[in-house]
Structures are given as C-alpha cells and as structure tokens.
Amino acid sequence: MGRSKKKVRVGMIGYKFMGKAHSLAYRNLPFFFDSDAEPVMQAIAGRDEAGVKAAAEKLGWSSYETDWRRLLERDDIDLIDIGSPNNTHAEIAIAAAEAGKHILCEKPLCMNMEEAVRMQQAAHKAGIVHMICHNYRYVPAIRYAKKLIDGGRLGTIYHMRATYLQDWIMDPQFPLVWRLRKEVCGSGTHGDLMAHSIDLARYLVGEMTEVSGMMETFIKQRPLGEMSGGLQAAASGTAEYGEVDVDDAVAFLARFASGALGVFEATRFGKGNRNGNTLEINGSKGSLRWDMENMNNLHLYLDEDERGMQGFRTINCTEPEHPFAGAYWPPGHIIGYEHTFINLISDLMQGIAGGYSPSPNFDDGIRNQLVLTAIEQSARSKQWGSIPEF
Structure with a gap:
C-alpha cells in the first residue's frame, strides 16, 4: 500500500x-x-x-x-x-x-x-x-546552468546579457487591452517580460546593486478592446481610441554585487520574435547560452577543453542527471513550456507538505520589485540608480 x-x-x-x-x-x-x-x-x-x-x-x-x-x-x-x-x-x-x-x-x-x-x-x-x-527557473537547462555556475565551472562571472523579445502588439490597430493600461498592469513590457529576466539574473548571478535604464512607448494611442485568450485580442468595434500609458520597450545596464556587469533588453516590438527569451553568461573559465525557444538545449563553452576542440557544445538537458528531466521521458525526448509549470507545482506541493516556501517566493518578488522600481526611476531621471537593501 x-x-x-x-x-x-x-x-x-x-x-x-x-x-x-x-x-x-x-x-x-x-x-x-x-x-x-x-x-x-x-x-x-x-x-x-x-x-x-x-x-x-x-x-x-x-x-x-x-x-x-x-x-x-x-x-x-x-x-x-x-x-x-x-x-x-x-x-x-x-x-x-x-x-x-x-x-x-x-x-x-x-x-x-x-x-x-x-x-x-x-x-x-x-x-x-x-x-x-x-x-x-524550472527549465531543466536553467537549473543545470545554476549547478554549473555554483560549482565553479564557469569561474568568476564577468557578464550576463539577456533579451526578451516579442512582437505581438506591433500592429497599430492592436487594441488597448489590459496589458497596455497602467491602472491594471502597472507597467508594460517591463513587468511582463523584464521581470522574468531580472528573476533569472538574480537566480543565476546574484543580487544587483545599481542600474541605468531607459523605456519607450512607440505607439501612443490604440483602439479600445479586450484580450480574447492567449496573446490575442479583439477590438471593440467602435471608433474610440485610448492612450497607451505603459512601456513598449525597456533596456538597462546593471552592476551585480559580485562585480559582474549586466545588459538587458525587453520589447514587444522585436519583429519576428514570438518569445525570444535568451541569456548568455561569461566567466573566467567558460560561458553558457540559453534560448527559451529551444529550451532543452544549454550551450556551454569551457576553457579547459584542449586547443583545436574548443567551442560551444550543445547539451540536450533531458538526461536523468539533469534537474527535473528524469521525471519525464527517456533522454532526447524533449519536454516543453507546460512542463516548467509542472516542475514548479511539484516544488510548491513539497513546500506545503514540509511547511516552507520554496524559492521563488514573495521574498524574491520584493527583490525583483526593487530592481523594477529602480529601473523605472532611472529611466525618468536619466541617471544611475542604486538598489536599496531589503
């Protein structure tokens, strides 16, 4: 039993x-x-x-x-x-x-x-x-990247660069849905997409100490309308327009507490990018790259490889040794976007059973919000801004 x-x-x-x-x-x-x-x-x-x-x-x-x-x-x-x-x-x-x-x-x-x-x-x-x-955070390749970084395989981390590019609102006739209204969403691309990149940066490289940001809204007015499912929307059928009061694009530079530098960009105006969530991390002993649209693959460069064989190798993170991957299919039988939520819920259930809050939790949410807020303030002031300790 x-x-x-x-x-x-x-x-x-x-x-x-x-x-x-x-x-x-x-x-x-x-x-x-x-x-x-x-x-x-x-x-x-x-x-x-x-x-x-x-x-x-x-x-x-x-x-x-x-x-x-x-x-x-x-x-x-x-x-x-x-x-x-x-x-x-x-x-x-x-x-x-x-x-x-x-x-x-x-x-x-x-x-x-x-x-x-x-x-x-x-x-x-x-x-x-x-x-x-x-x-x-629950992509096996991201978890494996974290293991490599924490194990020192990349050495001292010098750089992280990340982009999150989408293109679903580029049509000027795309309606003014809730995701484009500050009173409902707080910010546009910044809170929707950049929040993910910030969370991954904190997870993989550590806390940030200061940022310098800029934000832009390319289309200032849109016809009224509502979301109809997924990232689709329908116009109201009237001739009414409303003001877009959130950002279409955001970019920022960052310094990490470790001394590493960061370069980040998020936009909904990256034509041809449906969900271009990518990152690269460079260290003294190696580098890694990851792309959400090929989420099972981690690209890894190690300086310890002998001359003539050096280059980025592709690791298909579906082996039993890769985090979460062993719960699914035999090696090489890839998993998808939906499995990241299953992995997260598995941690949540373990937390409820054990009486603890797995990360990312509300403590992480606050630290992410500190960075998001500092970037917005920096974009308005056009000056570097410090991330306060919490």
Whole structure:
C-alpha cells in the first residue's frame, strides 16, 4: 500500500492563458512526480459566469465561483492560485493570507513596492506557504546552468546579457487591452517580460546593486478592446481610441554585487520574435547560452577543453542527471513550456507538505520589485540608480 499523501485543495482565480497553464500542471503533476502532497482541483473563479463555467468543465475543476472572495470563505480550499490581472494581486493575496490559505501568485508580484511589502508581511504573519510563478527557473537547462555556475565551472562571472523579445502588439490597430493600461498592469513590457529576466539574473548571478535604464512607448494611442485568450485580442468595434500609458520597450545596464556587469533588453516590438527569451553568461573559465525557444538545449563553452576542440557544445538537458528531466521521458525526448509549470507545482506541493516556501517566493518578488522600481526611476531621471537593501 502506498503512503498517504496530503491533499491540497486548490482554488484558482483566472482561467485564460495562465489559468490554462496552471490547470494542466495540477492535472498532470501526479502522473510525473511522486510528491508528498497532491493537488485537488477544487474550484475556479472568474467574473463571467458562462466563461468560468465552461472553463471549469474544460480544464477539469470540480466547481466554480463568480466572486474570488467566495474561495476564501470556503473551508474546502487550502491554496489560492492568483492568475488575475496585476492590479488584483495584492488585495487577493493579503486576503488569502489572512484567511490562512497558501498562495501561488503569477508574476509580477504586484504593482509597486508598497503592495509587495504588504503582501510579504501578510504571508509571513499568517505563516502560510507562498510562491511567485517565475516558471523559467524550472527549465531543466536553467537549473543545470545554476549547478554549473555554483560549482565553479564557469569561474568568476564577468557578464550576463539577456533579451526578451516579442512582437505581438506591433500592429497599430492592436487594441488597448489590459496589458497596455497602467491602472491594471502597472507597467508594460517591463513587468511582463523584464521581470522574468531580472528573476533569472538574480537566480543565476546574484543580487544587483545599481542600474541605468531607459523605456519607450512607440505607439501612443490604440483602439479600445479586450484580450480574447492567449496573446490575442479583439477590438471593440467602435471608433474610440485610448492612450497607451505603459512601456513598449525597456533596456538597462546593471552592476551585480559580485562585480559582474549586466545588459538587458525587453520589447514587444522585436519583429519576428514570438518569445525570444535568451541569456548568455561569461566567466573566467567558460560561458553558457540559453534560448527559451529551444529550451532543452544549454550551450556551454569551457576553457579547459584542449586547443583545436574548443567551442560551444550543445547539451540536450533531458538526461536523468539533469534537474527535473528524469521525471519525464527517456533522454532526447524533449519536454516543453507546460512542463516548467509542472516542475514548479511539484516544488510548491513539497513546500506545503514540509511547511516552507520554496524559492521563488514573495521574498524574491520584493527583490525583483526593487530592481523594477529602480529601473523605472532611472529611466525618468536619466541617471544611475542604486538598489536599496531589503
């Protein structure tokens, strides 16, 4: 007879792009991982009853609510999964913590530092398990890169450069969806894409001490409209336009506490790039490169290789020795984007079973927000800005 596992009853808020990704992870986790806790897809919440009911049926949720507050009132919910727009994160997370619910929150953690601190304090006071969904930390190749760096294989780290390039809003007639409205999302490309690059930089290289940034909005007005799923949108059909008050592109330079330098760029105007999330790290003994669109491959250069054989080798990170990879298929049978969420949920379940908050958690979210805020301030002042300690 197998051991008894803790059942974690999940209440999820939001059911579109990230809701679909999270739902798949909850459904598939027991198939791949023998975790000490197991998710139960208890309830999903959304404002549109017809939409949330259809989503519950399609995605595999046992029930639905049209008000997220009902999830907090239910005694059959243990974990609140927040996948709603950014301006709702703080209110929901603080209320969830006060209700004694564990929390998984989509990134960016919130709209500003004041909200981030309140969220962290509420989570710590309640003693609940909390995580932020930076799923790219859960790519096996990224985990293996971390192992190589921490093991000294690259030597002293001198440089990190990262880009996150997309192109889905380049049409001037693409509507003014919630992701392009400051009151809802807080920032544009900066919080949506650059937040991922910042989190990976902190994970792989360490904390930053100062930054110099610039931000730009290329299209100032757009027709009104709403998201229709994924990264698609539909115009309202009216002739009304609204002001775009968030960034289309952001770039910054950084200094790390270790002495390394960083160069970062994120844009939604990188024509031909659907999800061009890439990074390169250079050290005294070697370098590595990674590209999300070829996420299983890590490119590694080691100076110790003999002359005549030096060059970047390609490591297909699907061997049992690679983090998380052994839970899936035989070597060379690649995994995909959706598996990063399964890997993250496996850590979350272990954390709930063990009573600890796996990283990245709200503490990481605050440190990411410190960097995001400093970049925005630097872009406005056109001066270098320091990252305050927290």
